[in-house]
Amino acid sequence: METARLVDHQIRVEVTQTEGVLTIKFPDGSCVTWPVSDLSVSSGEMYLTLSPKATLPDKAALARQILQEILQVNQ
Numbered sequence: 001m002e003t004a005r006l007v008d009h010q011i012r013v014e015v016t017q018t019e020g021v022l023t024i025k026f027p028d029g030s031c032v033t034w035p036v037s038d039l040s041v042s043s044g045e046m047y048l049t050l051s052p053k054a055t056l057p058d059k060a061a062l063a064r065q066i067l068q069e070i071l072q073v074n075q
Helices: 059-073
Strands: 010-018 021-025 031-034 044-049
Touching: none
Parallel strands: none
Antiparallel strands: 010 021, 010 044, 021 031
């Protein structure tokens, strides 16, 4: 078992937030960044659970979330 994996469907990632940018660093060194500030997500080591079941919102819910984010940024 790799040290970066807790169980077969989880990987350890490093999360950081700086000036409105959320960054996730994966065990292989690659990073994903989002231009978003989410105070509910704290920086530090976390475990990302991988699942074959999609938990993403449908198109209408995603459109509402995007519109809400745009309206909050422009306030």
